[in-house]
Amino acid sequence: MKEKVYFIKMQDKEDDRSLCRKLKHALEKKDFFSFIGPKDLTAVKTHFGEEGSIGYVRPLYFSMMGELIKMKGAIPFLTETSTLYSGRRTNAADHMTLAYDHGFTFEETGLPIVMADGLIGDDEIDVEIPGKIYQKVKIAALLVKVQAVIMVSHLTGHLVAGFGGTLKNMGMGCASRRGKLAQHSTAKPSIRKNKCTGCGECLKWCPQNAISLVNKKAEIKNNLCIGCAECLAVCRFDAVGYNWSETYVNLQKKIVEHAWGMAAAKKGKIIYINFLNRVTKDCDCMGRSTVISPDLGILISYDPVAVDAASLDLVEQRAGKKLSQIAYDIPYRVQIDYAGEIGFGSPQYDLIELQIP
Ligand code: SF4
Numbered sequence: 001m002k003e004k005v006y007f008i009k010m011q012d013k014e015d016d017r018s019l020c021r022k023l024k025h026a027l028e029k030k031d032f033f034s035f036i037g038p039k040d041l042t043a044v045k046t047h048f049g050e051e052g053s054i055g056y057v058r059p060l061y062f063s064m065m066g067e068l069i070k071m072k073g074a075i076p077f078l079t080e081t082s083t084l085y086s087g088r089r090t091n092a093a094d095h096m097t098l099a100y101d102h103g104f105t106f107e108e109t110g111l112p113i114v115m116a117d118g119l120i121g122d123d124e125i126d127v128e129i130p131g132k133i134y135q136k137v138k139i140a141a142l143l144v145k146v147q148a149v150i151m152v153s154h155l156t157g158h159l160v161a162g163f164g165g166t167l168k169n170m171g172m173g174c175a176s177r178r179g180k181l182a183q184h185s186t187a188k189p190s191i192r193k194n195k196c197t198g199c200g201e202c203l204k205w206c207p208q209n210a211i212s213l214v215n216k217k218a219e220i221k222n223n224l225c226i227g228c229a230e231c232l233a234v235c236r237f238d239a240v241g242y243n244w245s246e247t248y249v250n251l252q253k254k255i256v257e258h259a260w261g262m263a264a265a266k267k268g269k270i271i272y273i274n275f276l277n278r279v280t281k282d283c284d285c286m287g288r289s290t291v292i293s294p295d296l297g298i299l300i301s302y303d304p305v306a307v308d309a310a311s312l313d314l315v316e317q318r319a320g321k322k323l324s325q326i327a328y329d330i331p332y333r334v335q336i337d338y339a340g341e342i343g344f345g346s347p348q349y350d351l352i353e354l355q356i357p
């Protein structure tokens, strides 16, 4: 069955204030937040951006959405989860400090930040799903407990998942640390000794201390490695190899099943909003990345698969190229296809462009 996806068009490099005005108009006119009731604790889940990231959705949109949620008599707040890897988002305290640095302060948004998985990412609840890989997945506890969720995602390429959008924001972004580990556990890197310069950068970023320098070359202890791909991301010398053919499909399927758990926990009380501006080659977890598409706009749907399918199609149509030609050359539609295959959401959609004065 085709699901509705609503499209708010923007000009390339259109000002955030102008786009925010359009989004507000659409949210009010179509009453997209009608599922939110009085006193509903309403989590607005997004990605605050790793240090140096340029793509994350800016605070002014959350200020506006927070006001609309409050008008429903509900209680909105911003939320996120800890990452697996090193950086400034590995625990709630560092993560919130980074969020404040990026402007997600109470003064800017009018919303408190309450982290969804506790101080160190271990606050979780098992959610049952009829998956092919999992019968239950570990979701950040707060996201299961609240009454309503607004899932705000920024579309990007991704070096393992193919692309990052709603499904990635839900599957990886709403999983607890153990849920994230479960998704990464099959991917294991290896070092190309002939390319390794012994610079030591990967040692600093490995969350497991699984890498050491032996004779000035990196060496990975497989029993410690969790397959997070952080070493691959930080190595500037192409010295980290990954067995992609065995990993990207598994990872993408696991992301989808975790996203299914998140959606199942909030049936009828969740909406998905994808931002297709500043679309970058890498996800917002990476400090820096390059823009790969002109700005396109915002997509809104009650179906997480349809909103991602429509987002990918719009980027490709605008570029006149496959995503694999402008981001990473790996199969990137596994998330969409697998979600359709297991009956979680609809890869088919009707795109409805909203006319905004
Ligand atoms: S970052 Fe790359 S080059 Fe540097 S030690 Fe690690 S594998 Fe070797």
Ligand code: SF4
Residues within 6 Å of the ligand: 188, 189, 205, 206, 207, 208, 209, 210, 211, 220, 224, 225, 226, 227, 228, 229, 230, 231, 232
């Ligand atoms: S060695 Fe393993 S755990 Fe360490 S950064 Fe690389 S993939 Fe992650």
